[in-house]
Amino acid sequence: MLWLGILLFALVTNAVQIPLLNLPDEWNLNTPPNPNSTGHLIFDTVSSLLQHWPNTSHTIVPGTLTLPLGANGSPIDPEFARLFCNHDDLGGPCWILTLVTTRPLRVLYFDGSSATKMPDGPMDTQDLLAWGAVLPKRATLSWEYRRLDRLCNMGDPLGFDAYVSEVMLCNFTDGVQITSLSSLEEEPLFPHHGYSFIQSSKWHDHYPGETRVQLDLAHLVSLYDMSLAPSLVGGRVGQERRAHRVLGIDQRDTDAVIARVRAMPSSPSGSGIDWRTQFQVIRDRYATRLELLQSTLNTTGDDFLMPYRLRSAVPPPAGWDTAWAGPVFRVCARAHTSSIESVTSTLTASERLLLASAQETTREICRTLIGMWAQGMLELRASATVPDSLALEWKSEIDRLVDWLGWGVWIKCRPACASDESCYLPGAPFSMGEWNGSVPRCLRLVEPYTGLEDWLL
Structure with missing residues (x-):
């Protein structure tokens, strides 16, 4: 030994x-x-920001978005945007709009797969800011534009241009310009329209995640901060981490969280310490060796x-x-x-x-x-x-x-997937009933498709 x-x-x-x-x-x-x-929960959450796999739903961070952002209004990658262009739902041709930023956009970022319209957690922090309460029944597509309107109205005097779970722009004429508007030919969506999502999400599954968004961690707001939201402590007792919710927060803590967001400065400030790198150095030092030791x-x-x-x-x-x-x-x-x-x-x-x-x-x-x-x-x-x-x-x-x-670095497919497969963690868009699962499986990306049995909903 x-x-x-x-x-x-x-x-x-x-x-x-x-x-x-x-x-x-x-x-x-x-x-x-x-x-x-x-x-330890804050440490892992911060280490996992801007990554697709390891997520909770407890963190709100200001930041900036620069470089090209692609299309159909919200996703950063066009392959992800293709997911939203479902002909049966839209009843017409598929259009893809490509935008680029003309200046750094000030954004507010939510962690926790927070674009997933499900009632069991992903939308908690957005609803807390939009309505001052967690409202699980509003975690549906029908409430999406009303939620964004509320967030944009709140964020306008604070200087926020957009919100990032997916990229949700408040104004399509300020800070961005159109580079193309294209009508795409219809494509077969068999076996599932989410395959285009897999192609892009795998690029951001793990560190460094989505690099086109730069976060100002010096003004992070964490709902794991027991001095900020003590009313949430009791609800976590005996719960697996992926079951942690903001649901149950009391009004005093809600007001404190909203006040903290409203107090975020309009430009980065603080000590200048690169906290993401600092945390990653610690993870790099121990992650592989602890796994080996285990x-x-x-x-x-x-x-x-x-x-x-x-x-x-x-x-x-x-x-x-x-x-x-x-x-x-x-x-x-x-x-x-x-x-x-x-x-x-x-x-x-x-x-x-x-x-x-x-x-x-x-x-x-x-x-x-x-x-x-x-x-x-x-x-x-x-x-x-x-x-x-x-x-x-x-x-x-x-x-x-x-x-x-x-x-999250220890969540992996065992044995590793083949070159024509992708390691997929249960969640949107295939398994909406398991949005924050912990056991991934290999999905075959070309015919014959395998790995989706029991998941398609």
Whole structure:
């Protein structure tokens, strides 16, 4: 089991010179995160913005849109626009309008597959701003233009040109110009009109997602912020993450969210920290290795850890207390955030929330891994092996950590799809009853089509 040793060695080598200190409970390896904490949820949500797959429905962010935007009013990619040109519904020829921006458009972005007209969550944050309440019965096409009118009326004095779930322009004569208006020939839509959507959405399934929209994370509004929307905390207890809703928010919190949106500045401001890159560095550092570690620990053996001899952080001669590993834990947990902690006075309220979410996330990753390492060091103090019972405990801990983090990068087709297939996550447009599922499957993109059985609705 050399992989575990290699992974943990990479985590602790920077701690060689750390003196043994009387550290506060914050660095106690036996102190888990608060069960109601949301920092890890904010971390993953922010890491997943502008991506198609890993979504919740709790975040509103100002930003800008530039470069070509394609057609039929809303989608950015023409392949996606083709989805809306259904001859049976329109009763006439299919027209595609292509626009480009003449200046950066100021937009308000909603996460969470928020273009999906379904009553169980995707429209929550839009309705909250449009009507001051979550109204599931209005999550239909018949309410779409009225919702947009409400949003545009609210956003006009705030300087918003458009809203992004799909791109919803408030004014087709300001900030954009027409480059083409074409009548397309009718195309067969068999086996499902959503195939054109798959072609474009797969480009944005994962990081960096849709790069034509630039977000101002320094003024992000998160409904996972417990100081902003405490009324939502109780409704999340016992719920899987994809079932989290804004439904149930009280009037006080609703007013606070709307006030926060109204207070967004007209241009980017803040510390200047590139939070998307900061978060991605943390995910890059751990995602693949945690997945590998989880797989490695599926089997047990005698040699999980190579003994580490740190010059300062070493186990005591007797006893099972892991306090001696606290300095290693602290260095690991603060490796990506300590420099930001020194400039907190320059951070906006949203940036302080982002910092706290990164701190909480890295703390729990390091608490879990350093805890395993410390246990192994104590076992190896008197023996050259680690008992199988401890190996099973470690396997359970890694499974718990991966589930707690819930990173979308781990949602993938297993085995991987063939070159003529696409890995598709249940949701619109094929499986409207499973809009935020977690188990993808391979869809064949050319005849004979397979993979849609049981999904077409």
